[in-house]
Amino acid sequence: MANPLADKYADRIQKHMSKYPDKRSAVMPLLYIAQEEYGWLSPDAIVQVAEICEMDPTQVKSIAGFYTMYRESPKGKYWLQVCTDLPCALKGADQFHHDLLAHLGIEEGGTTDDGMFTVEHVMCLAACDRAPMLQCNFGYVENLDMDKMKELLDKWRKEAEAYANAD
Amino acid sequence: MSDNMVKIIIDDVEYEVPAGMNVVDAAKWHASNDIPVFCYHPKMEPVGMCRMCLVEMGTLQRNPETGAVMTDEDGNPLVRWFPKLQTACTQVATDGMVFRTNTQAVVDARENVLEFLLTSHPLDCPICDKGGECPLQNLTMAHGPGESRMNFSDKMKLDKHVPLGDLIFLDEERCIQCGRCVRFQDELVGDDVLAFHERGRTLQIITNSDPGFDTYFSGNTTDICPVGALTTADFRFGARPWELTEVPSIDPHDAAGSNISLSVRLDRDFGGRAMIKRVMPRQNEYVNELWISDKARFGHHFTRSEDRLQKPVVDGKDSDWATAISTIAGLLEGADGDIAAIAGSGMSNEDLFALRSLVTANGGKRLGAWPTTHTGADLVAAVGVGVGTNLSDLGAGDAVLIVASDLEEEVPIWRLRLKGAHDRGAYVVVANARKTRMDDFASATPRYQAGKAAHWLDGIDKADPEVAKALKAAQNLVIVAGAEGLTLDGSRALMQSAANFLIDSGHYGKANNGLMSPLPGPNGMGLHYVGFTPEVTADIAQNPPKVLIVAQAEILSDDPYARAWLDKVETIISLNLFPDAVADMAAIALPIQSFAERDGTFTNGERRVQRFYTAQGPMGDALPAWQALSRISEHMGQGKAKASAAAVMVMMSNELPAFEGMRYRELSRTERQFPDISGDDMYYGGTAYQNKGGLGKVIPTTAEQGETPARADVSLPPVLEVGKGQFVVLPATRLYNLESTFRPSTLVHPRIMSPFVEVNAADAARLDINNGDVVEVKLPDVSVRVRASVNGGAPEGALVLPRHLTDDPTPMTVAVGEIAKV
Ligand code: SF4
Ligand code: FES
Ligand code: FES
Numbered sequence: 006m007a008n009p010l011a012d013k014y015a016d017r018i019q020k021h022m023s024k025y026p027d028k029r030s031a032v033m034p035l036l037y038i039a040q041e042e043y044g045w046l047s048p049d050a051i052v053q054v055a056e057i058c059e060m061d062p063t064q065v066k067s068i069a070g071f072y073t074m075y076r077e078s079p080k081g082k083y084w085l086q087v088c089t090d091l092p093c094a095l096k097g098a099d100q101f102h103h104d105l106l107a108h109l110g111i112e113e114g115g116t117t118d119d120g121m122f123t124v125e126h127v128m129c130l131a132a133c134d135r136a137p138m139l140q141c142n143f144g145y146v147e148n149l150d151m152d153k154m155k156e157l158l159d160k161w162r163k164e165a166e167a168y169a170n171a172d
Numbered sequence: 173m174s175d176n177m178v179k180i181i182i183d184d185v186e187y188e189v190p191a192g193m194n195v196v197d198a199a200k201w202h203a204s205n206d207i208p209v210f211c212y213h214p215k216m217e218p219v220g221m222c223r224m225c226l227v228e229m230g231t232l233q234r235n236p237e238t239g240a241v242m243t244d245e246d247g248n249p250l251v252r253w254f255p256k257l258q259t260a261c262t263q264v265a266t267d268g269m270v271f272r273t274n275t276q277a278v279v280d281a282r283e284n285v286l287e288f289l290l291t292s293h294p295l296d297c298p299i300c301d302k303g304g305e306c307p308l309q310n311l312t313m314a315h316g317p318g319e320s321r322m323n324f325s326d327k328m329k330l331d332k333h334v335p336l337g338d339l340i341f342l343d344e345e346r347c348i349q350c351g352r353c354v355r356f357q358d359e360l361v362g363d364d365v366l367a368f369h370e371r372g373r374t375l376q377i378i379t380n381s382d383p384g385f386d387t388y389f390s391g392n393t394t395d396i397c398p399v400g401a402l403t404t405a406d407f408r409f410g411a412r413p414w415e416l417t418e419v420p421s422i423d424p425h426d427a428a429g430s431n432i433s434l435s436v437r438l439d440r441d442f443g444g445r446a447m448i449k450r451v452m453p454r455q456n457e458y459v460n461e462l463w464i465s466d467k468a469r470f471g472h473h474f475t476r477s478e479d480r481l482q483k484p485v486v487d488g489k490d491s492d493w494a495t496a497i498s499t500i501a502g503l504l505e506g507a508d509g510d511i512a513a514i515a516g517s518g519m520s521n522e523d524l525f526a527l528r529s530l531v532t533a534n535g536g537k538r539l540g541a542w543p544t545t546h547t548g549a550d551l552v553a554a555v556g557v558g559v560g561t562n563l564s565d566l567g568a569g570d571a572v573l574i575v576a577s578d579l580e581e582e583v584p585i586w587r588l589r590l591k592g593a594h595d596r597g598a599y600v601v602v603a604n605a606r607k608t609r610m611d612d613f614a615s616a617t618p619r620y621q622a623g624k625a626a627h628w629l630d631g632i633d634k635a636d637p638e639v640a641k642a643l644k645a646a647q648n649l650v651i652v653a654g655a656e657g658l659t660l661d662g663s664r665a666l667m668q669s670a671a672n673f674l675i676d677s678g679h680y681g682k683a684n685n686g687l688m689s690p691l692p693g694p695n696g697m698g699l700h701y702v703g704f705t706p707e708v709t710a711d712i713a714q715n716p717p718k719v720l721i722v723a724q725a726e727i728l729s730d731d732p733y734a735r736a737w738l739d740k741v742e743t744i745i746s747l748n749l750f751p752d753a754v755a756d757m758a759a760i761a762l763p764i765q766s767f768a769e770r771d772g773t774f775t776n777g778e779r780r781v782q783r784f785y786t787a788q789g790p791m792g793d794a795l796p797a798w799q800a801l802s803r804i805s806e807h808m809g810q811g812k813a814k815a816s817a818a819a820v821m822v823m824m825s826n827e828l829p830a831f832e833g834m835r836y837r838e839l840s841r842t843e844r845q846f847p848d849i850s851g852d853d854m855y856y857g858g859t860a861y862q863n864k865g866g867l868g869k870v871i872p873t874t875a876e877q878g879e880t881p882a883r884a885d886v887s888l889p890p891v892l893e894v895g896k897g898q899f900v901v902l903p904a905t906r907l908y909n910l911e912s913t914f915r916p917s918t919l920v921h922p923r924i925m926s927p928f929v930e931v932n933a934a935d936a937a938r939l940d941i942n943n944g945d946v947v948e949v950k951l952p953d954v955s956v957r958v959r960a961s962v963n964g965g966a967p968e969g970a971l972v973l974p975r976h977l978t979d980d981p982t983p984m985t986v987a988v989g990e991i992a993k994v
Contacts, residue, residue: 051380063381067378
């Protein structure tokens with residue numbers, strides 16, 4: 006079976022593999038590579054990673070399901086995880102979350118039509134002292150309010166456009 | 173039991189238990205104290221996931237100088253209690269441990285754990301298959317809160333019919349995430365096709381494999397699931413547990429002789445007669461522990477197949493027993509003693525004995541066994557595994573050699589148990605001409621050339637000196653010798669080589685040492701002990717008799733070459749469950765009962781004689797074979813017909829030394845087995861597991877009876893001559909096939925492979941054959957059209973041709989043939 010991931014990322018895969026005594030140990034970094042390539046962990050991506058790590062696809066799926074930073078469904082380019090846990094909520098995170106959704110015109114967990122933003126609420130991200138906050142893909146954005154947020158959204162839209170045009 | 177005993181205190185009473193014993197097990201076994209559990213299972217590693225087994229735990233305070241146990245003023249020992257409750261299932265017994273299982277803290281903990289488990293558990297017990305034998309129901313009754321404080325609108329609504337494969341369904345709402353099913357597949361089977369997905373409240377069991385949950389052991393997960401989350405496609409919504417009567421029986425499909433329980437009820441769908449609703453494992457720690465293969469579980473439908481022969485057929489017309497019996501009597505009288513019989517291994521010991529009596533009383537001498545693939549049962553009788561053998565005892569320091577057998581396909585329970593031996597550290601060698609599933613659980617996998625198993629084993633000192641050395645040095649050694657890729661002579665040579673190896677290294681005549689063989693069917697050893705051998709069958713084929721009785725041997729469906737010699741038999745009398753091609757040729761075809769409809773015994777591959785009991789209502793006029801046969805004898809004035817299978821056993825025990833002194837009562841004896849699942853047990857759910865039908869009795873090897881085993885020279889069969897462009901064609905066994913005793917289980921049909929031949933990649937490339945191409949395999953006088961499979965399963969120069977995947981018989985033993993793309 007064709008395995009585009011194995012071909013395209015042979016070097017990076019090899020680098021991760023070389024750190025561990027057996028192949029299956031490299032499954033997590035490989036899942037990130039797959040996610041980078043496809044934007045999410047599609048069933049096909051899971052099977053490819055399983056094949057490379059010589060694991061059963063069930064086990065790979067299980068790992069992808071356990072950790073929240075793996076995307077098991079297609080999401081926007083910017084995945085905004087808004088913390089609404091207690092300390093953040095005390096600083097108005099619930100309202101912020103609500104306003105953000107309204108501004109983007111989506112429901113909780115939804116993605117904007119242009120495929121740019123997905124918003125989800127999550128539990129404590131350990132940045133309570135800088136609430137309200139959210140995690141955008143792998144980075145934190147803190148001390149937020151809606152004005153600041155709108156600026157950021159514009160900035161990210163532009164960034165994405167510039168990136169698309171650069172190709 | 174271990175000689176290293178320690179003292180532990182449970183609820184103020186001191187018990188002596190083996191050091192290192194799991195505390196849940198120790199409490200149950202030694203103190204009759206059922207600590208409730210969900211995730212723990214004595215056959216699997218503890219994980220401490222469900223918290224149901226919380227107990228108070230402490231250690232005795234000792235004087236640091238003297239080491240003496242310190243006491244208070246009243247003389248009670250001082251205990252240093254752990255500040256929090258501990259999970260008993262993750263503790264092992266060490267000296268001076270103290271437990272309390274009845275304090276308020278423990279009572280509260282149990283109640284709270286149950287309350288949490290029930291926060292989102294559906295209340296569909298009235299329609300749940302497990303309802304009535306559900307550990308969650310039982311433990312809730314015993315320890316749970318009377319009322320729920322749960323807000324019902326928060327209840328999770330999940331999928332209730334998720335097919336995990338063709339045979340097992342998951343109800344996501346009912347699952348309590350104990351992980352038993354996941355661990356069973358991973359630890360015991362070695363197929364990690366089940367896993368957890370997500371976490372916390374959204375955690376679910378999934379399979380993401382292709383095909384899904386498809387192993388030969390999948391049904392066992394439905395037994396160990398402590399709720400009704402896993403159900404089988406066969407039984408779901410089929411009956412309520414309390415309507416069922418458990419009838420002890422024996423799996424009629426393979427040499428393991430797995431103890432099963434047939435759950436029957438009087439059923440509308442079967443004309444109000446008792447009908448098998450499901451097949452469950454029955455505990456026999458020597459044979460199958462608590463497990464059965466899916467073939468045993470789902471392969472019972474043949475017993476009720478409408479295709480069963482239901483009336484005696486005389487000269488092609490439906491008839492009755494009186495006519496059939498007098499006609500047969502006439503035929504036998506007119507045969508001048510030129511009578512022979514060929515019996516298959518579906519015949520019980522009693523059937524075989526009645527057949528033997530009939531043939532010999534009328535001057536016949538030749539008793540043949542079917543099929544003629546495996547021989548050497550006499551060597552199993554001589555140097556087989558000793559009395560008291562338990563494959564679960566094999567571990568570090570011991571060795572197992574599996575040779576010429578695809579054990580997963582032939583005797584799946586042996587494969588399961590020997591994987592366990594490997595896990596415990598035994599040196600497991602799997603020697604075959606090709607890769608088999610068991611290779612995954614082997615320490616060494618030597619390969620020999622197709623057809624040369626005996627050559628390899630006979631010359632193992634040269635071919636694989638390391639392996640030979642390790643096997644010889646093992647404390648205990650079991651050899652499982654099959655006959656894949658061999659002729660009958662080849663099988664004889666391999667069995668003799670195996671016997672010689674055991675004799676030379678002294679691994680025989682005692683428990684956990686000796687020879688086993690995956691003889692086809694449930695009673696391969698019974699055939700031997702009653703005097704039926706495949707060599708005689710070969711002789712019958714050479715010199716066909718005037719009258720041939722063929723009993724439960726579907727010769728024409730098995731062997732493409734048999735018609736030629738069967739045609740030369742003047743009169744065939746057939747006894748079978750089905751009107752097969754032999755019955756068609758026969759002057760008289762008698763309908764006989766399946767294992768489910770009557771009493772009897774089978775002798776399994778470890779020579780254990782085991783009883784099965786009448787469970788299901790009879791089909792038509794079919795009779796037990798022993799009864800039909802002894803009525804013929806009676807008609808001919810050769811002794812009164814026996815009234816019961818037990819009475820036949822008495823006769824048999826008088827005439828055949830192997831069965832000397834054997835009585836049904838003795839065979840139905842049971843003993844307390846570990847793990848203890850009897851009594852009003854809370855964690856196994858239901859009563860099917862309990863062994864009330866007996867553990868059977870092992871016929872001792874002749875070595876154990878003091879005979880010096882015969883070490884004989886091996887006469888190696890001639891090496892097959894393979895010409896240019898020719899291949900060695902290896903017949904292979906598939907567990908799921910179209911044999912008459914499995915075909916009626918239609919729910920397994922999607923899992924039966926369509927006919928194929930496995931071709932080596934190099935050969936395929938040379939012949940321009942691709943995976944999936946239709947090819948023709950040409951053998952002398954036979955050719956079959958199948959699909960080619962190029963998946964690394966065949967060694968170069970060989971074709972692996974599975975049997976019984978089509979209606980056209982394919983060769984039973986190794987042959988030379990050609991292959992061409994169509
Ligand atoms: S399906 Fe049954 S055995 Fe498997 S985790 Fe759920 S409750 Fe346990
Ligand atoms: S509660 Fe929001 S980061 Fe901790
Ligand atoms: S935690 Fe001990 S039985 Fe589950």
